[in-house]
Amino acid sequence: MEKKILTIVVTEGPYRYQYADIAFEMAESAIRNGYDVRIFLYMDGTHIPKRNQAPQSFPNSAERLRSLVKKGVKVTSCIRCSTARGYTCSERPYINGVEIKSVYDLGEWVKDSHRVITLGC
Amino acid sequence: MKSALVIIDRAPYGCENAFSGLYIVIACLNSSLDADVLLMEDGVYAAVADQVSGAIGYPNVEELTYLIFPEGSVFVHERSLKERGLEEEDLVEAAEIINDEELHEILSAKSETAILKI
Numbered sequence: 006m007e008k009k010i011l012t013i014v015v016t017e018g019p020y021r022y023q024y025a026d027i028a029f030e031m032a033e034s035a036i037r038n039g040y041d042v043r044i045f046l047y048m049d050g051t052h053i054p055k056r057n058q059a060p061q062s063f064p065n066s067a068e069r070l071r072s073l074v075k076k077g078v079k080v081t082s083c084i085r086c087s088t089a090r091g092y093t094c095s096e097r098p099y100i101n102g103v104e105i106k107s108v109y110d111l112g113e114w115v116k117d118s119h120r121v122i123t124l125g126c
Numbered sequence: 127m128k129s130a131l132v133i134i135d136r137a138p139y140g141c142e143n144a145f146s147g148l149y150i151v152i153a154c155l156n157s158s159l160d161a162d163v164l165l166m167e168d169g170v171y172a173a174v175a176d177q178v179s180g181a182i183g184y185p186n187v188e189e190l191t192y193l194i195f196p197e198g199s200v201f202v203h204e205r206s207l208k209e210r211g212l213e214e215e216d217l218v219e220a221a222e223i224i225n226d227e228e229l230h231e232i233l234s235a236k237s238e239t240a241i242l243k244i
Contacts, residue, residue, distance in 0.1 A: 047146060085149075086146070111150060112156050112161075115127055115157070121127060
């Protein structure tokens with residue numbers, strides 16, 4: 006049987022807000038419940054997968070995302086938002102498995118999804 | 127999902143949400159999804175006509191509404207509009223003013239609607 010798809014859109018960066026961590030918890034719960042999970046990073050959400058983060062007081066958001074990628078979660082970062090913030094494809098700014106693509110891919114994901122959740126303010 | 131409704135409740139230019147939210151509607155329409163935007167609270171300012179954003183070098187949000195309409199609808203929440211002293215004639219042609227009951231009817235008439243609050 007084909008898995009149901011959950012798409013989570015995250016629009017805020019890590020640490021200042023809890024949205025990234027909530028997204029990770031939701032994704033892990035959805036995987037346990039048999040969902041195919043996709044995460045689309047938009048606006049400041051495109052900071053989340055940056056390499057070499059070293060937070061002193063919070064869980065490392067990139068490492069948490071990496072563990073989700075290993076579980077099969079597709080992660081895409083909006084190219085317009087990423088580029089604006091200095092994350093360009095040629096410099097491999099993100100952890101492995103995170104793709105930098107167009108917001109038009111989000112349109113396709115929404116169409117394919119059974120549930121869509123936005124997290125941000 | 128068979129349709130999408132993007133909700134924007136922040137004014138344009140002060141933050142990125144209105145610009146980026148409208149782009150999600152455009153992306154959904156491009157994927158042949160039935161997609162609309164609902165502007166409420168300070169988001170109604172995104173539908174004000176004759177915006178001049180050049181002075182601050184930001185893209186004109188008003189122009190994006192014409193990339194949505196008429197394929198998608200630009201709904202403007204009536205009470206939010208009135209609370210801000212705005213009238214229908216202040217808005218772009220694409221704007222469609224709706225009250226809470228009409229919003230309920232629109233959402234009820236659609237099935238499998240993704241609500242994206244940006």
